[in-house]
Amino acid sequence: MEIEITEEQELLREMSARFIESNCPLVAVREFMDDKRGITTDYLTQTAELGWYSLLVSEEYGGGQVSESGISDAAIVAEERGRLVQPGAFISSNLVALAISEFGSEDQRSSLLPDLMAGASIATWATADTSGNWDLGAGVTATRSENGVVLDGTKGLVQDAHIADSILVTANLNGSPIHLIVPAASSGVTVKPLESLDITRRFGRITFEQAEFPLELALGFPDDGIRLWERLTDVAAVLTVAESVGALSYLFDMVVEYSKDRWAFGRPIGSFQSIKHTLANTGLLLEMCRAMSAAATRAVAGNDDSASEVASMAKAFVGKNCIEASHECFQVFGGIGYTWEHDQHLYFRRLAVDAALFGEPAWHRERICKIHEL
Numbered sequence: 348m349e350i351e352i353t354e355e356q357e358l359l360r361e362m363s364a365r366f367i368e369s370n371c372p373l374v375a376v377r378e379f380m381d382d383k384r385g386i387t388t389d390y391l392t393q394t395a396e397l398g399w400y401s402l403l404v405s406e407e408y409g410g411g412q413v414s415e416s417g418i419s420d421a422a423i424v425a426e427e428r429g430r431l432v433q434p435g436a437f438i439s440s441n442l443v444a445l446a447i448s449e450f451g452s453e454d455q456r457s458s459l460l461p462d463l464m465a466g467a468s469i470a471t472w473a474t475a476d477t478s479g480n481w482d483l484g485a486g487v488t489a490t491r492s493e494n495g496v497v498l499d500g501t502k503g504l505v506q507d508a509h510i511a512d513s514i515l516v517t518a519n520l521n522g523s524p525i526h527l528i529v530p531a532a533s534s535g536v537t538v539k540p541l542e543s544l545d546i547t548r549r550f551g552r553i554t555f556e557q558a559e560f561p562l563e564l565a566l567g568f569p570d571d572g573i574r575l576w577e578r579l580t581d582v583a584a585v586l587t588v589a590e591s592v593g594a595l596s597y598l599f600d601m602v603v604e605y606s607k608d609r610w611a612f613g614r615p616i617g618s619f620q621s622i623k624h625t626l627a628n629t630g631l632l633l634e635m636c637r638a639m640s641a642a643a644t645r646a647v648a649g650n651d652d653s654a655s656e657v658a659s660m661a662k663a664f665v666g667k668n669c670i671e672a673s674h675e676c677f678q679v680f681g682g683i684g685y686t687w688e689h690d691q692h693l694y695f696r697r698l699a700v701d702a703a704l705f706g707e708p709a710w711h712r713e714r715i716c717k718i719h720e721l
Contacts, residue, residue: 355414356414356419359397359398359413359423359424364427366397367427367430367431371390371434372431373431373693376432376547383509384509384510384549385435385510385549386435391435391466391467393466395464395466399437400437400440400441402421402441404445405449408456409464418582418648421582422586422589422640425438425587426590427593428590429589429591429593429596429597430593430594430597432693432697433547434547434549436511438590440469440470442515442582443472443513443528445578445579445582446515446526446528446575446578447460447463449575449578450566451528452563455566463513469510469511470514470528471515472505472514472517473487473502473515473516474502474516474517474576475504476503477503479504479703480710481580483517483524484517484520484525485519487517487518487519488500488518489519494561495560495561495564496559496560496562497559498518498527498535498559498560499556501553501555502552502553502555503550504704505551506550509551511531512531513529515528515566516529517576523572524572525568525572526568526572528564528566529560533558534558535557535558536554537553539553544696544699544700548700580655581658583705584658584659584661584662584706585647585658585661587704588639588643588661588666589640589644590697591669591697591698592640594669594697594698595633595636595673596633596637598673598694598698601691602629602676602680605680606622606626606679622679626679628675629676632672633672636668639664640661640665642661646658655714655718659706659711660711662706662708663715664708666707666708667702667708670695673699674695
């Protein structure tokens with residue numbers, strides 16, 4: 348992310364990078380792949396001590412930003428996480444914390460935020476349906492009842508759904524959005540773990556079957572449902588883009604180093620013109636993605652009028668081009684890049700899933716068109 352950062356933010360970057368390299372390098376990430384939880388309690392606690400889950404929470408409620416912009420801080424951490432394809436639902440956890448901080452009741456803030464920020468509990472955002480439709484309220488319908496709201500339907504692509512303690516579910520209530528933060532162990536809620544292309548993270552499907560909840564669990568209801576969804580979608584796009592840029596940056600460094608170390612016909616393969624062109628094109632794509640990430644971070648952090656449009660522009664551009672760039676890296680690595688032992692496939696998997704997560708490029712291009720229609 349090519350934005351001017353403060354000394355405190357640079358310290359946050361360095362601390363996050365050191366922790367990741369020491370406690371969860373790629374060797375450890377591979378060990379997580381065989382773990383059904385996909386993450387350990389120690390990892391959550393240690394990263395919480397670094398402030399990873401309090402960056403988007405207001406200081407009034409115990410938040411711990413290191414600058415005036417918690418979103419910029421979180422984007423820095425997301426980029427470092429992407430560099431070594433870290434496990435866990437960092438983005439979803441922060442989105443839920445943001446929603447509670449900005450739109451929750453005092454009771455929700457006092458009862459949920461402390462454990463979320465301390466890594467003692469896990470929360471996730473259920474917003475897409477099972478087909479990958481990220482439209483507002485897709486997949487789950489809410490109906491009013493005497494005691495509150497009844498949810499019916501299924502959400503897909505929910506990060507860490509199988510270990511989440513709380514779920515922020517976005518549903519459709521008579522054509523209007525409603526967001527409820529509900530206990531994962533509630534009656535009528537069923538979680539099914541799913542296999543994912545990204546084997547470093549866990550995703551699941553959550554089914555609501557006549558699941559009834561009191562209205563006290565709603566966030567931003569009834570007036571701020573759309574504003575809450577727009578806010579979460581913008582921040583999700585920014586953090587996912589930052590993570591993708593971090594992953595592509597590390598992958599590009601790997602392929603450049605490989606092009607220097609791998610010799611053929613008596614010289615490094617990086618000296619061949621075709622490889623030079625491939626690396627130049629890939630490097631250009633990386634720099635363009637960095638620029639888009641920086642622009643989106645500034646717009647959303649500053650809550651600009653164009654924030655939603657710029658965030659979707661960045662998500663669409665980076666999602667498409669990061670996949671293209673990772674394919675180019677495959678061409679340089681050659682056959683070794685297709686082996687299980689090589690780390691290349693971990694990055695391709697992460698970039699491919701990030702491109703679809705919180706809205707694939709086509710969805711975000713359509714969102715931009717809808718913004719201009721308004």
